Amino acid sequence: MNKQVQAPNERAAHSDLIPAKPRVGDKVFTGLSTGSGVAILVILAAVAAFLLLRALPALTASADDIAARGYTSNLAWLDGFWGWVLPLAFGTIWAALGALALAVPVSIGIALFISHYAPRRLAQTLGYVIDLLAAVPSVVYGLWGFFVLAPALGGLHRWLTTYLGWFPLFSGQASGTGRTIFTASIVLAVMILPIITSLCREVFLQTPKLHEEASLALGATRWEMIRMAVFPFARAGIVSAIMLGLGRALGETMAVAMILSGQNRISFEVLTAQNPNTIAANIALSFPEAYDLKINQLIASGLVLFIITLAVNMFARWIVSRRAAFSGAN
Numbered sequence: 434m435n436k437q438v439q440a441p442n443e444r445a446a447h448s449d450l451i452p453a454k455p456r457v458g459d460k461v462f463t464g465l466s467t468g469s470g471v472a473i474l475v476i477l478a479a480v481a482a483f484l485l486l487r488a489l490p491a492l493t494a495s496a497d498d499i500a501a502r503g504y505t506s507n508l509a510w511l512d513g514f515w516g517w518v519l520p521l522a523f524g525t526i527w528a529a530l531g532a533l534a535l536a537v538p539v540s541i542g543i544a545l546f547i548s549h550y551a552p553r554r555l556a557q558t559l560g561y562v563i564d565l566l567a568a569v570p571s572v573v574y575g576l577w578g579f580f581v582l583a584p585a586l587g588g589l590h591r592w593l594t595t596y597l598g599w600f601p602l603f604s605g606q607a608s609g610t611g612r613t614i615f616t617a618s619i620v621l622a623v624m625i626l627p628i629i630t631s632l633c634r635e636v637f638l639q640t641p642k643l644h645e646e647a648s649l650a651l652g653a654t655r656w657e658m659i660r661m662a663v664f665p666f667a668r669a670g671i672v673s674a675i676m677l678g679l680g681r682a683l684g685e686t687m688a689v690a691m692i693l694s695g696q697n698r699i700s701f702e703v704l705t706a707q708n709p710n711t712i713a714a715n716i717a718l719s720f721p722e723a724y725d726l727k728i729n730q731l732i733a734s735g736l737v738l739f740i741i742t743l744a745v746n747m748f749a750r751w752i753v754s755r756r757a758a759f760s761g762a763n
Contacts, residue, residue, distance in 0.1 A: 480739070481739065484732060484733075484735055484736040484739055485736060487728075487729060487732040487733075488729060488732050488733035488735075488736045489729075490726060490729040491514055491726060491729040491730040491732070491733040492514060492733055494514060494726060494729075494730075514730065514733060517697060517730070518712075518733065518734050518737055519699070520697045520698050520699045520709055520710070521697065521709075521710055521711065521712045521715055521734055521737075522712060522737055522738075522741065523699045523709055524614070524695060524699075524708070524709030524710050524711045524712075525683055525711040525712045525713070525738065525741065526683070526741070527614065527701075527709060528614055528617050528618050528621060528682070528689065528693075528711055529621065529679055529682035529683045531614065531615070531618030531621075531622075531703065532618045532619075532621035532622040532624075532625060532678075532682045533622075533625075533675065533678065533679055533682065534618075535618060535619060535622035536621075536622035536623075536625050536626045536629060536678060537629060537675055537678075539622075539626060540625075540626050540629035540630040540633060540674075540678075541629075541633055541671065543559070543563065543626075543630045543634075544629075544630050544631075544633035544634040544637055545633075545637065545659065545663075546559075547559055547560050547563075547630075547634050548634050548637040548638050549637065549655065549659060549663070550655075560631075560634065563626075563627050563630050563631060564627060564631060565627075566623070566626065566627040567627040567628060567631070571624065571685060571686070571687045571688045572687050572688070572691075574620050574623065574624055574688045575620070575687050575688035575689075575690070575691030575692060576691065577620070578616060578617070578619075578620040578688060578691065578692040579612070579691050579692055582611070582616055582619065582620065582692075583610060583611035583612050583613075583616050583692060584610075584611055585611070586611045586615070586616055586619075587607075587608075587609065587610070587611045590607040590608060590611060590613065590615070590704045591607045593607070593704060594606070594607040594704055601701055601702070602701060602702065602703050602704075603702075603703070603704055604702055605702040605704065605705040606705055606706070607704050607705070608704060608705055608706040609706070610694070610706070612692055612693060612694045612706075613693075613703060613704050613705065613706070613708055614693060614695075614703050614708040614709065615703040615704055616692055616693075617688070617689050617692045617693045617708075618703070620688050620689075620692060621682045621685055621688070621689070624681065624682070624685065624688065625678035625679075625681050625682050626678075628674070628677055628678045628681060629674045629675060629677070629678040632670065632673065632674035632677065633667070633670065633671055633674050635670075636666075636667040636670030636671065636674070637663055637667055639666075639667075639670075640662060640663045640666045640667065641666070644662040644666065645658055645662050645663070647662075648661055648662045669752075669753045672749060672752045672753055673749060673753055675749075676745060676746065676748070676749030676752075677749075679745055680742055680745060680746065683713075683738065683741060683742055683745065684713055684738070684742065685711075685713060686713040686714060686716070686717045687717065689711050689713065689714040690713075690714035690717045690718055693708055693710065693711070693714060694706065694708060695708050695709060695710025695711065695714060695715070696708065696709065696710060697709075697710060697715075712734045712735065712737060712738040713738065715731075715734065716731050716734060716735060719731060
């Protein structure tokens with residue numbers, strides 16, 4: 434009797450385990466997703482292979498060939514291609530780090546104001562304005578930096594060198610035109626500010642409300658709640674936003690080329706007329722007149738920028754994966 438009663442139940446249980454018939458839409462979506470992932474890897478490998486093959490003549494060229502084409506630097510201890518490209522790599526990283534130092538605190542502050550302090554209507558308007566900054570072309574930023582910002586900062590340059598010249602960053606003779614790496618860093622900071630702000634704002638808004646309400650219920654102020662509940666949860670997202678902004682600053686071309694009067698040198702002074710140049714700006718300014726080995730040298734410098742950007746992204750992924758377990762999301 435028990436077997437007769439259990440038999441229908443067993444057949445019903447087995448019928449629930451029958452796999453569903455695959456749908457055409459699922460197959461198409463799976464194929465598109467897989468193909469997109471493979472295409473990204475293929476494109477990345479193709480770009481790396483192109484840069485490496487076209488850069489080989491410059492990487493293997495002698496120091497005399499490099500110097501004969503006017504590529505020199507102030508590095509007496511290193512000659513050849515690396516003696517020429519290292520100052521450019523330094524200028525690229527130096528300008529990007531200066532932009533991050535200026536943009537990150539402002540971006541996080543604006544994101545916190547929009548997500549936790551501003552009234553809803555004001556927050557929506559301010560968020561819309563911040564997003565609009567990302568749509569402004571880099572040429573417009575370059576024109577603004579050249580005609581407006583650089584002349585306006587001339588007095589600040591002279592004040593800093595006069596009263597803070599003892600500090601290495603502000604030492605030396607101030608530039609009369611204001612076209613310095615300090616000005617370029619400010620323009621880059623304005624350019625990457627909407628990217629960092631938008632991502633940080635979205636991450637802050639994803640903080641579980643129960644965490645925030647529990648902190649406030651225990652007597653924490655709003656700032657203490659942000660410090661104990663929001664920042665731990667959003668740490669990985671903040672790092673990702675900063676690294677994305679750093680990648681934008683590293684690869685920016687036209688704005689830096691229009692503002693910075695760069696030279697192939699390494700210098701930590703940010704207010705003088707002799708500034709280190711960036712890889713992207715140097716390629717944009719030199720490529721129209723390049724020929725023969727010069728083209729290979731510029732492509733080789735692009736390969737160095739590609740490696741720097743890849744290293745930054747890998748470092749960001751490592752930080753995010755390392756902090757994921759302590760982000761509060763788990």
